[in-house]
Amino acid sequence: MWSKQRAAERAEDRAAREFVDRLVNAWRRVCERVPGLSHTVQVASGTTVVVPTLARADLSGPDPVLVVRKIHGQLIEDFRADEASRRIAAALGYDRIRVYPRGSEWVRIELLIGDPLDGEVPAPLAGRGLSVSDVEITIARDELGNLLRQSWVEGPHVCIQGATRSGKSVWCYSALAQLARLDDVLIAGSDLSGLLLGRPYVGTRHHEWQATGSADVEAHRDLLVRLVAEMDTRIRNLPPRRDKFTRFHAGFPLIVVVLEEFAGLLRLASTAQVEKGQPKMREQLLALYGRLVSEGHKAGMRLMVVTQRADATVVGGFERGQLGLRISFRLDDQEALVMLHGQSARDHLEEHQLAPPGVALVQAPARPLGRVRGPRLMGPSEDADYARYWDEIADGAARLHEVAA
Numbered sequence: 001m002w003s004k005q006r007a008a009e010r011a012e013d014r015a016a017r018e019f020v021d022r023l024v025n026a027w028r029r030v031c032e033r034v035p036g037l038s039h040t041v042q043v044a045s046g047t048t049v050v051v052p053t054l055a056r057a058d059l060s061g062p063d064p065v066l067v068v069r070k071i072h073g074q075l076i077e078d079f080r081a082d083e084a085s086r087r088i089a090a091a092l093g094y095d096r097i098r099v100y101p102r103g104s105e106w107v108r109i110e111l112l113i114g115d116p117l118d119g120e121v122p123a124p125l126a127g128r129g130l131s132v133s134d135v136e137i138t139i140a141r142d143e144l145g146n147l148l149r150q151s152w153v154e155g156p157h158v159c160i161q162g163a164t165r166s167g168k169s170v171w172c173y174s175a176l177a178q179l180a181r182l183d184d185v186l187i188a189g190s191d192l193s194g195l196l197l198g199r200p201y202v203g204t205r206h207h208e209w210q211a212t213g214s215a216d217v218e219a220h221r222d223l224l225v226r227l228v229a230e231m232d233t234r235i236r237n238l239p240p241r242r243d244k245f246t247r248f249h250a251g252f253p254l255i256v257v258v259l260e261e262f263a264g265l266l267r268l269a270s271t272a273q274v275e276k277g278q279p280k281m282r283e284q285l286l287a288l289y290g291r292l293v294s295e296g297h298k299a300g301m302r303l304m305v306v307t308q309r310a311d312a313t314v315v316g317g318f319e320r321g322q323l324g325l326r327i328s329f330r331l332d333d334q335e336a337l338v339m340l341h342g343q344s345a346r347d348h349l350e351e352h353q354l355a356p357p358g359v360a361l362v363q364a365p366a367r368p369l370g371r372v373r374g375p376r377l378m379g380p381s382e383d384a385d386y387a388r389y390w391d392e393i394a395d396g397a398a399r400l401h402e403v404a405a
């Protein structure tokens with residue numbers, strides 16, 4: 001019995017050693033080529049290139065793992081950088097790597113076939129009747145399989161950008177369905193398309209706080225005026241010794257202000273007539289937006305700005321600072337990625353151009369930019385997201401009517 005087990009262990013050791021032997025040359029070559037992965041040192045006989053030591057392999061799990069000793073001064077980020085990790089994976093014959101620290105001197109590198117973001121992320125729907133203070137909203141799953149969850153009471157304003165068919169709407173359906181389940185959340189906002197807001201909300205408490213369609217720009221302006229007035233009233237009524245609202249109830253909800261394709265609304269507004277003596281419609285909209293972005297948070301309002309590409313008008317330096325949760329699905333225009341996430345996004349430009357629908361780069365306060373997959377409302381078929389969203393919103397309304405009756 002014992003000897004059988006020892007024989008098995010010996011075979012495993014041998015397989016691990018052979019695995020390392022097979023990869024060691026490719027490992028050295030790729031480390032030499034990638035900046036940050038190797039150091040050049042002068043020795044008596046000339047120059048040599050030092051690379052991290054490929055110490056051993058661990059083949060006991062589902063994916064092979066390399067155990068590597070870092071060179072002095074090397075950071076885990078040197079291995080995780082987008083270009084470095086892609087080159088390592090390609091050189092070793094895998095699709096991707098996942099790098100974990102192991103003590104201060106070592107890293108573990110998991111070698112993966114396929115994308116860890118393959119596979120859907122179902123949006124969890126909380127029971128009804130809960131408070132926004134009790135529930136965290138699932139915003140994504142990361143490459144390590146962790147769910148990213150965010151409290152909307154604690155959370156910042158959100159900006160979502162992405163090219164057409166990249167997954168913006170699906171993300172919004174699942175986020176808004178989760179939020180609409182909460183009794184003390186009001187879903188307000190402006191949506192030219194009238195798909196995200198508007199029709200699904202007919203008969204709900206949210207509907208009167210929504211402006212939809214492109215026929216009437218003034219209706220969108222008037223809605224923003226109402227929201228800013230509500231914001232001002234709330235701020236005037238802040239209790240003594242408080243600088244923001246943190247408690248909500250059905251009579252005083254947290255207000256999610258969805259601005260779906262606000263840039264499109266601005267374009268439409270640039271040709272709209274205004275009353276004599278009034279500023280241009282576009283200027284009015286921008287001023288109202290600016291006030292909501294800068295002061296809405298303390299009044300219990302959370303923006304959800306959805307756009308095909310973040311541009312300087314909507315997400316300039318100031319707004320970017322306020323829109324703390326930033327989500328970029330695939331983009332055609334790579335500069336928009338830098339516009340929303342800053343220079344750190346440059347590492348991701350190339351790969352992100354090919355991101356499948358639903359895969360995004362996410363950046364949140366205290367969370368560096370990283371790849372994730374957004375959740376979706378799982379339905380009976382691929383294209384059922386919108387129908388599920390519609391039902392979710394309608395069910396909530398039906399339930400409130402029952403409670404009232």
Ligand SMILES: Nc1ncnc2c1ncn2[C@@H]1O[C@H](COP(=O)(O)OP(=O)(O)OP(=O)(O)O)[C@@H](O)[C@H]1O
Pocket residue numbers: 120121162163164165166167168169170171308329357358359373374375376382383
């Ligand atoms: N998280 C996801 N997981 C799996 N598939 C997704 C996900 N998100 C989106 N998709 C797929 O991509 C398709 C397009 O997504 P979506 O309608 O959200 O794009 P969009 O960015 O809103 O595009 P548009 O700008 O044209 O409105 C969806 O119908 C769905 O099939």
Ligand SMILES: [Mg+2]
Pocket residue numbers: 168169170
């Ligand atoms: Mg859409």
